[in-house]
Amino acid sequence: MIGLLTLLASAPSFAVAAPSAPEASSGQEQATEPDDKAVAHQIELFRTAQVSLSRAIEIAERAHTGARTSDVSFDGGSGAPVYRVRTFHDGQLWEHAIDAATGEISTDQLVSSLKELNAEDRTNIASLSGVDQQLSDAVRVAERAASGKAISGGLTRERGKLSFVVIIVSGLDLKQVILEPPRRKGR
Numbered sequence: 001m002i003g004l005l006t007l008l009a010s011a012p013s014f015a016v017a018a019p020s021a022p023e024a025s026s027g028q029e030q031a032t033e034p035d036d037k038a039v040a041h042q043i044e045l046f047r048t049a050q051v052s053l054s055r056a057i058e059i060a061e062r063a064h065t066g067a068r069t070s071d072v073s074f075d076g077g078s079g080a081p082v083y084r085v086r087t088f089h090d091g092q093l094w095e096h097a098i099d100a101a102t103g104e105i106s107t108d109q110l111v112s113s114l115k116e117l118n119a120e121d122r123t124n125i126a127s128l129s130g131v132d133q134q135l136s137d138a139v140r141v142a143e144r145a146a147s148g149k150a151i152s153g154g155l156t157r158e159r160g161k162l163s164f165v166v167i168i169v170s171g172l173d174l175k176q177v178i179l180e181p182p183r184r185k186g187r
Helices: 022-026 033-047 053-063 119-128 135-146
Strands: 003-005 015-019 068-075 082-089 092-099 105-113 149-158 161-170 173-179
Touching (some): 033 068, 033 149, 053 068, 053 082, 053 092, 053 105, 135 173, 149 173
Antiparallel strands (some): 003 015, 015 173, 068 149, 082 092, 149 161, 161 173
């Protein structure tokens, strides 16, 4: 059941936390045992990370002054665990791999121009410029609301409006928190 969580007055957004599983959101069958083991392994690796998701966002945004993060996720399946952080700045989308143990940038590459993205992604990124809240702000609020640590986050559309979606590891569970950022004043 989805429940409305109370947030701090300084963050005028809403948050909804619910157990999360990739199959639950797509309407597919229950996860198989190998899928459960893969998820458990990712969470185990995530728990050993020395660098937080919030810190990985900060590191990636510093790589290109003025950049904003549109998507971030933990990846323990391709060698050393890393955070994959996508930022955008001046019409360009960058992908960074941030080492989860050291915070070093192991990959910093231009992925595409915003013009090359699909319409939904372009709209989400354009909408982000109309809000004051950053994904890093949403991560902090979601971690408090769901009593855990963020393992991924990104942009989505909810009820026709831009929202942040953050996945939290809380105990043995994954929780999805959706935050609708307030519009900039004067808009």
